[in-house]
Amino acid sequence: xSRVNDSNNFxxxxxxxxxxxxxxxxxxxxxxxxxxxxxxxxxxxxxRSPYQHALILAIxxxxxxxxxxxxxxxxxxxLAEWTTTHRMAPPIDGLLPIEMTAxxxxxxxxxxxxxxxxxxxxxxxxxxxxxxxxxxxxxxDPVCDMFKAMEDGAPLIEKDMGTNLISHQTxxxxxxxxxxxxxxxxxxxxxxxxxxxxxxxxxxxxIAEWDEGTQHLTVHVGNQxxxxxRSALAGRLKLKETQVTVIVxxxxxxxxxxxxxxxxxxxxxxxxxxxxxxxxxxxxxxENLLAASHAREDFVRTRAAVDANxxxxxxxxxxxxxxxxxxxxxxxxxxxxxAVILTGPYDIGEYAFxxxxxxxxxxxxGPMRAPMAITSWVMEGTIxxxxxxxxxxxxxxxxxxxxxxxxxxxxxxxxxxxEDINPGAALERGLEAIGYADFRRxxxxxxxxxxxxxxxxxxxxxxxxxxxxFYKAAGIPGSGHECAWVKVxxxxxxxxxxxxxxxxxGYETSFSQAVAEGLGVNPQDVDIKLGNTDIAPYGMGSxxxxxxxxxxxxxxxxxxxxxxxxxxxxxxxxxxxxxxxLTMRDGRVCRLIDDDIQETDLTLADIARTAYLDPTRLPDxxxxxxxxTRAYDPPPMTYSNSCHFCEVVVDVPTGAVExxxxxxxxxxxxxxxxxxxxxxxxxxxVMGLSGSLFEQVVYDExxxxxxxxxxxxxVATASDMPNIEIxxxxxxxxxxxxxxxxxAEGGVMGSIGxxxxxxxxxxSPFGAVVENHPISPSRLRLMLREKT
Amino acid sequence: MDKVAFRLNVNGMDHDVLAEPRKLLSDAxxxxxxxxxxxxxxxxxxxxxxxxxxxxxxxxxxxxxxxxAQGQAITTIENVTGEDGGYSPLQQALHEExxxxxxxxxxxxxxxxxxxxxxxxxxxxxxxxxxxxxxxxRCTGYQSIVKAVQKAARRMRxxxxxxx
Numbered sequence: 001x002s003r004v005n006d007s008n009n010f011x012x013x014x015x016x017x018x019x020x021x022x023x024x025x026x027x028x029x030x031x032x033x034x035x036x037x038x039x040x041x042x043x044x045x046x047x048r049s050p051y052q053h054a055l056i057l058a059i060x061x062x063x064x065x066x067x068x069x070x071x072x073x074x075x076x077x078x079l080a081e082w083t084t085t086h087r088m089a090p091p092i093d094g095l096l097p098i099e100m101t102a103x104x105x106x107x108x109x110x111x112x113x114x115x116x117x118x119x120x121x122x123x124x125x126x127x128x129x130x131x132x133x134x135x136x137x138x139x140x141d142p143v144c145d146m147f148k149a150m151e152d153g154a155p156l157i158e159k160d161m162g163t164n165l166i167s168h169q170t171x172x173x174x175x176x177x178x179x180x181x182x183x184x185x186x187x188x189x190x191x192x193x194x195x196x197x198x199x200x201x202x203x204x205x206x207i208a209e210w211d212e213g214t215q216h217l218t219v220h221v222g223n224q225x226x227x228x229x230r231s232a233l234a235g236r237l238k239l240k241e242t243q244v245t246v247i248v249x250x251x252x253x254x255x256x257x258x259x260x261x262x263x264x265x266x267x268x269x270x271x272x273x274x275x276x277x278x279x280x281x282x283x284x285x286x287e288n289l290l291a292a293s294h295a296r297e298d299f300v301r302t303r304a305a306v307d308a309n310x311x312x313x314x315x316x317x318x319x320x321x322x323x324x325x326x327x328x329x330x331x332x333x334x335x336x337x338x339a340v341i342l343t344g345p346y347d348i349g350e351y352a353f354x355x356x357x358x359x360x361x362x363x364x365x366g367p368m369r370a371p372m373a374i375t376s377w378v379m380e381g382t383i384x385x386x387x388x389x390x391x392x393x394x395x396x397x398x399x400x401x402x403x404x405x406x407x408x409x410x411x412x413x414x415x416x417x418x419e420d421i422n423p424g425a426a427l428e429r430g431l432e433a434i435g436y437a438d439f440r441r442x443x444x445x446x447x448x449x450x451x452x453x454x455x456x457x458x459x460x461x462x463x464x465x466x467x468x469x470f471y472k473a474a475g476i477p478g479s480g481h482e483c484a485w486v487k488v489x490x491x492x493x494x495x496x497x498x499x500x501x502x503x504x505x506g507y508e509t510s511f512s513q514a515v516a517e518g519l520g521v522n523p524q525d526v527d528i529k530l531g532n533t534d535i536a537p538y539g540m541g542s543x544x545x546x547x548x549x550x551x552x553x554x555x556x557x558x559x560x561x562x563x564x565x566x567x568x569x570x571x572x573x574x575x576x577x578x579x580x581x582l583t584m585r586d587g588r589v590c591r592l593i594d595d596d597i598q599e600t601d602l603t604l605a606d607i608a609r610t611a612y613l614d615p616t617r618l619p620d621x622x623x624x625x626x627x628x629t630r631a632y633d634p635p636p637m638t639y640s641n642s643c644h645f646c647e648v649v650v651d652v653p654t655g656a657v658e659x660x661x662x663x664x665x666x667x668x669x670x671x672x673x674x675x676x677x678x679x680x681x682x683x684x685x686v687m688g689l690s691g692s693l694f695e696q697v698v699y700d701e702x703x704x705x706x707x708x709x710x711x712x713x714x715v716a717t718a719s720d721m722p723n724i725e726i727x728x729x730x731x732x733x734x735x736x737x738x739x740x741x742x743x744a745e746g747g748v749m750g751s752i753g754x755x756x757x758x759x760x761x762x763x764s765p766f767g768a769v770v771e772n773h774p775i776s777p778s779r780l781r782l783m784l785r786e787k788t
Numbered sequence: 789m790d791k792v793a794f795r796l797n798v799n800g801m802d803h804d805v806l807a808e809p810r811k812l813l814s815d816a817x818x819x820x821x822x823x824x825x826x827x828x829x830x831x832x833x834x835x836x837x838x839x840x841x842x843x844x845x846x847x848x849x850x851x852x853x854x855x856x857a858q859g860q861a862i863t864t865i866e867n868v869t870g871e872d873g874g875y876s877p878l879q880q881a882l883h884e885e886x887x888x889x890x891x892x893x894x895x896x897x898x899x900x901x902x903x904x905x906x907x908x909x910x911x912x913x914x915x916x917x918x919x920x921x922x923x924x925x926r927c928t929g930y931q932s933i934v935k936a937v938q939k940a941a942r943r944m945r946x947x948x949x950x951x952x
Contacts, residue, residue, distance in 0.1 A: 018883055025891030026879045028825020028865035032892065035824035124808065201829045201837055201892045201926050252827070252892025253926050285830040504890030504927045679886045679928060686929030710834035710924070717921035718930040719914075 011585075012516035012523050013738060016675035019509045030250045033205045033222050034282050041207065041278040042071055044268055045126035047116040047133045048291060049108035052361040052703030053142035053155065056107055059116055060134040067129035069121040072275060074267070076105030076115065082270040083236050088327045092475035094169040096161055098327050102236070102266050107140065109157055109325035110362050111705045112290030117267050119279055142361040144703035146299070146322035149358045157325050157359040164359045166323065167332040171339070172352035173413050179314030179350045183305030189385045191378050192772045193752075195297035195322070195697035197289060198368040199715060200503070202252020204292050205282030206265045208272035217244045219269055222251035224259050225541020227499050228478070230533045232261040233269060248531030254503035255687070256367035257293050259543060260328035286708040293366030294697055297322040298335065298374060302382045305350075310390050310397040314350035317342055317378070321357045326364030330476060331357040334371040337463060340414045341372065344379050344461035345423035345641065346401045351413035361703045367543065369687055370748035372463070377753035380458045381770075384757050388764065394457065394757075395436065398427060402459075418639045420741070423459050425729045426643035426665040430457075433663050433727055434645045447765060452652055453660075454762025458644040458753030464545040464668075464742030469636035480634055482550035483537035486515055486558040487627035488566070490612040492587070492605025494521060496559070497529045499539010500551035505680065505744070507551065510672040514552040514738070518559025519566075520584025521604060537629060545640070545742030552672050553737040554632040561628035566607045569626075572619045573602060573610065638733050640668040640741040644685070644750035648758040652766075652784060655777030657693065657759055659722040664750060668743030670732045677743060678726055684747025685724055690716035691748070692755045692773050714774075763787075794858050798823065799867040809855050814838040816854035817864060825865035825895045829924070836923035839896035840864050846900045865895035868902055878902055878940040887936035889927030897923045901937050909945055913938065 024030050061073040079102035089097030103114055116133050120126035141155040148154055149164040157164055180186065206221040217239060223229050226246045234241040251258065264281060272279040283292065298321040305314040321335045332355065339353035383401070387394035402424055403410045409419035434455070443453045468479040484498035496515045500507065512526040519526075529535055540550070567579040570589045576582070581592045589602040608626050610617050615624035647661040664685065671677040694714040698706040707713040732739025756770045759780070763769075766787045772779065789808045796803050798821055805820045817826050817840065829837035831850045838849040841863035870876045875883060878901055888894045897920065904911070904919050911919075916937045920930060942948040 019886065021891065022883045022888065025888055025894055026875065026882060026898065027868070028823070028895050030825070030891050032824075032827070034818070034828070124810070199926055200890070201835060201924060202827070202890070203829075251890060252829075253890040255926065285832065285835075506889065675886045679889055679932060682929035682931050683889065683927045684929075686931075687926070709832055710830045711832065715924060715926070716930075717924065718917040718934065719921040721917075721930050723931055723934075724929070 012513045019506045032250045038278040042119045043123040044281040045118045046114040047130045049113040052111045053140040054137035057136040063132040064129040069125045070129045072119040076103035079103045095167045142703040146358040149360045167357035169355045176350040176352045187304045187386045189382045191300040193296040196695045198255035198257035200253030203283045203288040207280040208269040209278045210273040224254045227538045246533045251503040255369040294363045295368030310392045317353040319355045324362040324364040337372040338375045347403045370745035376460045376749040380753040420733045421641040423641045430643045430645045430665040452650045452762045454758040456646045456754040456758030458750045460642045460746045460750040462640045462746030465549040465634045465638040467634040467636045482554045483539045483631045484554040484558045485629040486562045488608045492608045495527045497536045498551045500542045501531045506676045514556040515559040518556040519563045521587045545744040549740040549742045556737045558628045558630040569607045635735045638741045642666045644754035646754035646758040650762040655780035662722045662724045665727045669741035670739035680744045685751040688748035688751030798862045811854045813852040813854045814849035837896040839899045877943045881936040881940040885932045885936040887933040893925045
């Protein structure tokens with residue numbers, strides 16, 4: 001695709017327009033799931049397992065059914081009649097197939113597994129009745145540690161699978177074994193993130209309405225990918241896809257937790273159909289913490305072969321991830337990306353990885369903002385360890401190993417092609433901003449006064465927009481394309497839609513800018529309609545960092561199509577042979593005469609009226625109407641890059657970490673709305689810092705979840721977080737419409753690495769290195785006690 | 789549990805409510821009175837999304853039984869407006885500074901900080917961050933909210949009056 005990506009020519013793109021969404025959200029007029037009321041609705045509540053691994057011998061629902069206002073009590077046996085099982089078996093080497101039912105009828109697999117559903121006229125009464133359900137369990141030995149789960153004779157999560165090692169993938173370049181064996185020095189590093197959870201402030205929930213007359217199911221649900229969700233729901237309920245409509249209202253955050261069709265939501269939909277009455281469910285926070293998707297929990301070891309100058313001649317990666325008990329996504333889906341893009345900006349030709357994913361008796365894993373979050377910490381932490389072991393400056397080791405900015409496109413050892421990035425420029429710009437040499441002097445001087453200052457650097461190469469070729473190569477079913485339409489009504493008003501769905505990213509604003517640019521109108525005049533599967537075209541939804549490039553890019557292309565048709569009509573109406581010298585500005589047709597733009601009397605509204613209501617005046621052979629639908633498949637992968645600099649002071653007596661400065665240099669290409677992009681970057685960085693410093697789902701040794709309250713699962717508050725300085729060295733992507741790249745996850749990747757490296761740098765006089773999160777005061781004190 | 793009849797005063801209007809004594813104020817405001825701007829994020833008093841004013845003071849509506857709030861003046865996000873019926877200075881500043889993304893935590897933050905700025909017209913950044921630490925936001929990273937509160941405070945003091 002040849003396209004001029006000169007951001008200087010944009011009229012609507014690249015402007016920080018305030019958000020259209022804000023008026024309703026700031027005044028309490030937003031419409032989230034729980035704000036929608038449906039006449040005659042019933043309320044559901046789930047009975048959850050207190051055991052982490054147990055056979056279900058019998059479920060006695062009689063007392064619950066007799067409780068006041070209870071309409072139905074159902075179990076896995078009932079659901080098995082109304083729904084199909086879900087078989088996760090993509091053709092991926094090293095990945096074993098796995099099945100799950102709507103609700104477990106045979107055994108429970110983690111603390112919080114749903115076993116029965118109560119439906120009553122009132123939520124309080126449904127919860128009362130849930131306490132009357134008697135479940136007869138036979139406890140089984142649980143396995144809650146991923147390494148124990150891989151041992152011979154370990155209890156099996158899925159008996160038929162014969163193992164808990166659900167996925168094992170390896171890769172090596174031709175010469176890696178020789179390089180590692182003959183290396184003068186091999187530096188070994190380990191990294192581990194604990195189990196975390198995405199924690200949107202709005203929990204999961206749904207409302208299902210069955211229309212018996214039309215045999216149609218409407219489901220209201222907060223979800224990032226409404227069409228794939230509809231396909232899954234229809235399939236599991238044995239309905240035609242045309243019998244299901246998914247409507248997504250305002251969503252109170254997703255962060256990866258609102259993509260899959262969850263078992264609770266399937267149960268509610270099946271119940272609405274069975275009872276022929278609307279049924280609603282909203283989980284409470286404890287359910288969200290125990291039983292919505294979890295994320296992370298991995299152990300990583302790298303071994304880097306280096307020469308005396310710190311040049312990396314070979315690298316190996318071992319990664320083990322604890323995936324929990326259920327697979328709503330292919331089990332290798334998250335860990336594999338870490339392994340594929342690990343080397344990032346560094347020129348490392350010889351590489352090998354070994355990635356294992358293990359089932360245990362814990363809540364199932366799913367994506368969480370930056371599913372590959374650990375990647376940059378692993379690579380940059382490895383570099384810092386090399387520098388420490390060899391007594392070199394960590395910046396020099398980075399410079400020595402980095403691919404030169406002018407050497408892109410660069411093909412990684414794994415075969416992935418990175419292009420249009422500049423990690424070298426980002427590093428140097430940040431070093432200048434932070435005053436690197438001066439920092440080292442301050443650090444040295446302060447140590448003499450017992451002040452332990454540290455600087456962490458983390459270069460990020462973020463995989464952003466995944467095209468369908470990436471999915472195909474990975475063996476994952478699905479696609480990375482997106483679909484959009486732009487329609488001009490007979491009155492000249494403009495509406496547009498795409499398959500992606502916002503969970504706070506401000507698409508109604510940024511997408512209106514993409515459409516306005518393509519069509520030649522004012523963004524205020526474009527209404528973006530998202531989240532209703534009967535209105536929006538079938539698209540792949542919001543995941544990763546694809547919303548802007550896939551959603552905004554496709555809308556821009558569709559809008560361009562509408563403009564071309566509108567100008568062809570304009571040429572005819574103006575008596576011109578060609579639309580060559582015509583353009584659209586702010587909804588008015590203009591003529592370009594000798595570099596001068598002259599307005600004509602013709603507006604988009606005039607053209608629309610003609611297109612719909614006076615089609616005999618259209619050019620010969622042209623269809624009436626003024627609308628265009630386009631699909632667009634991005635490149636196999638687009639990459640953004642950034643470099644994060646975190647300065648900390650560690651209080652050695654208490655183990656407290658204070659972030660004294662945070663600078664990030666970003667290259668995420670051209671952007672639709674800089675203020676919205678900055679908001680994404682800030683939010684991502686803080687999510688990474690929060691995870692690194694505070695967050696941990698705690699299971700005790702026997703597998704009971706100890707973090708069922710927000711008072712137990714700690715997240716960052718305003719008083720914990722620094723102000724973040726954002727600098728830019730942006731260059732456009734050459735292949736995407738508008739030169740977009742994406743950027744919503746790199747902040748998480750970068751801040752995890754930067755904070756960890758900063759604390760290790762601060763503690764270098766003690767020889768202590770951060771290898772585990774969260775970097776809590778108690779953990780730091782433990783590390784220091786061992787070292788002092 | 790039997791329902792009882794009681795009266796709640798919300799945003800200056802009396803509402804007759806028939807509910808069980810155990811019904812939470814947050815649920816009564818949303819379900820019985822129909823004001824859904826007050827959001828429920830955790831139901832155990834940590835996230836701050838359900839914050840309302842009770843007799844002018846910020847309170848977690850999920851930690852109060854509705855029946856306990858009889859005879860007190862409850863104020864919710866729906867009652868926060870500017871003098872002209874549009875945005876308040878704080879809402880305006882949040883809009884300009886991109887101080888909200890998904891918006892779910894926003895009503896609790898607006899209600900909390902409106903009350904705070906009334907009592908503390910010239911807070912330091914540290915003060916603002918300390919007060920804001922009772923409200924969890926998973927989207928913004930807090931920085932833009934802090935900037936907005938600072939901007940609103942300046943405008944309410946009569947400085948920096950230019951509105952974008």
